Amino acid sequence: MSWRQNSKAEVKRKQQKKTEVSSRCFAVVCCCLLLFVVGAQMDTQSYFPVQAGVGMExxxxxxxxxxxxxxxxxxxTECTFPRLGYLEKSSDAHDIAEGSKMELPLWLSKGLYERKRRVLSVELPKVYREGWRTVFNADPNVVDLHKMGPYYYSLGSQMLHFDSPENPDIAETLLQTFIGRFRRTMDSSQNAYNEDTSALVERLDSLEKGLFRSGQSGLNGFQSWEKGQATQITASSLVLNYRKRKINDLQP
Incomplete structure (x- = not known):
């Protein structure tokens, strides 16, 4: 009986050891894959980008x-805001009186804006008013959108949250401005290989900058494919360093 018990115990120990080895191998493989993925991202950017919302969302x-x-x-303001006068640095009043004009961030303006109970009314920024809409409709390429506001298209889409009789005109101007500038932006990204594009990019809206970078990335990928470099798969620097550390640990 003792011999059989010892045999069973030995088999059980071998199975446990085999399971531990398999678990360690699986953990090493997972670490290598994780380092490869993270390294591939760190070779290009410091964080994983999240796309901006589309339209009004x-x-x-x-x-x-x-x-x-x-x-x-x-x-x-369309009503009195009691005990909030300290928010207006130019006034010593205890309350914010009805009819006061001020500037609020977009997130707060959207939170306070209600169609049923009018707490405040939002005025159009000057870049979306009729005067500037006329300029955009004439030739949108002459306007420095980054100087006018780095989020011209996104902010314009957000302005459609607020009831305004000019909303249809604003939406039409946003669309036509984007169409009018899109071709020039993409043409520039495809014809500026290994050239300094800072002067061109600094006049673009954030959305246009993203399109420009996508165009440049596609151009660089095409150039690499022509040179036969697209099929060369190389390991990340983090993976290579990890392998070196493992080899050094195994050496006596």
Whole structure:
């Protein structure tokens, strides 16, 4: 009986050892895959990008949308805001009186704006008013959109949340401006290989900058394919360093 018990115990120990080895191998493989994926991302950028919201919807995890939500809008109060006078640095009043004009960030303006109970009314920023819409309709390529506001298209789409008789005209101007500038933006991205494009990019809206970078990335990929470099798969620097450390640990 003792011999059989010892044999069973030995078999059980071998099975446990085999399971531990398999688990360790699986963990090593997972670590290598994780390092490869993270390394591939770190070779190009420091964080995983999240696309901005489309149209009137924002993406909470997008850095561009977070910055967009802090764009300040001119508003006019439609009622008295008690005990909030300290928010107006130019006034010593205890309350914010009805009819006061101020600037509030987009996220707060959207939160306070109600169609049924009018707490405040939002005025159009000057870049979306009729005067500038005429300029955009004439020739949108002459306008420095980054100077006018780095989120021209996104903020314009957000302005459609607020009731305004000019909303149809704003939407039409946004569309025609994008169409009018799109071809020039993409042509420039395809014809500026290994050239300094800082002067061109600094005049673009954030959405146009993303399109420009996509065009440049496609051009670089095509050039690599022509040179026969597209099929060469190389390991990340993090994976190579990890392998070196493993080899050094195994050496006596």
């Amino acid at each position: 924002e993406n909470f995890l997008s850095l561009d949308d977070i910055l967009l939500s802090h764009e300040r809008l001119p508003v006019r």
